[in-house]
Amino acid sequence: MKPATIFLMLSLVLKAPAAGQNLPSRWDELVASDWPLALAKSESTCILPIGILEKHGPHAAIGCDMIHVREWAARVTAKEYAVVFPDYFYGQIYEAKHQPGAFALPSRLVWDLLDATCEEIARNGLKKILIVNGHGGNPHLLRYFVQSQLERRRDYVVYLYDPPLDTAFYKKAVKMWKSDPNGDMHAGESETSTLLYLRPDLVKLDRARQESGANLNRLSLPDLYTGIWWYADFPNHYAGEGEKATKELGELLTEHSITSLLRALRVVKADRKTKQLQNEFFDRVLK
Numbered sequence: 001m002k003p004a005t006i007f008l009m010l011s012l013v014l015k016a017p018a019a020g021q022n023l024p025s026r027w028d029e030l031v032a033s034d035w036p037l038a039l040a041k042s043e044s045t046c047i048l049p050i051g052i053l054e055k056h057g058p059h060a061a062i063g064c065d066m067i068h069v070r071e072w073a074a075r076v077t078a079k080e081y082a083v084v085f086p087d088y089f090y091g092q093i094y095e096a097k098h099q100p101g102a103f104a105l106p107s108r109l110v111w112d113l114l115d116a117t118c119e120e121i122a123r124n125g126l127k128k129i130l131i132v133n134g135h136g137g138n139p140h141l142l143r144y145f146v147q148s149q150l151e152r153r154r155d156y157v158v159y160l161y162d163p164p165l166d167t168a169f170y171k172k173a174v175k176m177w178k179s180d181p182n183g184d185m186h187a188g189e190s191e192t193s194t195l196l197y198l199r200p201d202l203v204k205l206d207r208a209r210q211e212s213g214a215n216l217n218r219l220s221l222p223d224l225y226t227g228i229w230w231y232a233d234f235p236n237h238y239a240g241e242g243e244k245a246t247k248e249l250g251e252l253l254t255e256h257s258i259t260s261l262l263r264a265l266r267v268v269k270a271d272r273k274t275k276q277l278q279n280e281f282f283d284r285v286l287k
């Protein structure tokens with residue numbers, strides 16, 4: 001074999017795995033010349049982690065929800081490749097507007113921005129968009145958004161990662177809670193624990209008792225829903241006892257979430273049926 005041929009073969013062998021191994025998941029860290037490789041390796045799948053900017057008690061970082069889903073996406077895609085959209089902080093958070101740091105865009109803008117973001121992701125060839133939400137104020141918005149995908153024909157599918165409560169896991173995990181799990185909702189023991197596990201530098205645990213995260217129960221309207229319910233119960237935008245957080249609980253909850261998300265990502269990557277049914281549906285929609 002000629003030395004030139006050996007050199008060519010060697011360089012090809014060295015180049016191929018290196019390109020695969022070093023391919024970043026984050027959209028903003030990819031180089032354009034690697035885009036086709038990213039499309040192929042991801043099976044045209046993009047994770048869209050959605051967080052929010054809102055107060056998390058007096059002690060946990062304002063971007064807590066984004067930090068969680070960003071970390072989940074990073075850890076999951078290290079095992080199963082997908083492109084990850086950069087930080088997306090725009091969702092429903094009007095109930096925290098009385099507190100510092102809340103970033104609450106007009107509702108129509110929130111909707112249009114999300115729709116336009118999905119359109120742009122798909123225009124770039126990523127035809128499966130997996131929304132991973134970290135913010136408790138978003139599910140109503142996101143379920144309606146996903147349902148509204150049937151409003152007009154699209155050449156892409158939006159999936160919402162929306163796992164039901166894993167009761168078997170929860171039954172075991174709940175033994176680790178030091179506070180009342182029913183009152184542990186926002187910046188309380190579990191959320192502070194997971195942030196403590198992921199980013200201990202962003203938790204000021206000694207400040208967690210500066211405010212109360214107790215439910216004030218100021219409004220009693222059985223069978224009725226109002227937008228002010230959360231403020232009525234938790235005007236400090238804090239629900240639970242963050243000071244009881246531990247890294248151990250954070251690790252248990254986070255690793256469980258990562259395993260579950262990894263499973264969902266693999267399902268999305270392998271899924272051909274949803275797009276097929278979506279196309280069939282639009283073919284039948286009366287013009």
Ligand SMILES: [Zn+2]
Nearest residue numbers: 064065187191
């Ligand atoms: Zn949160």
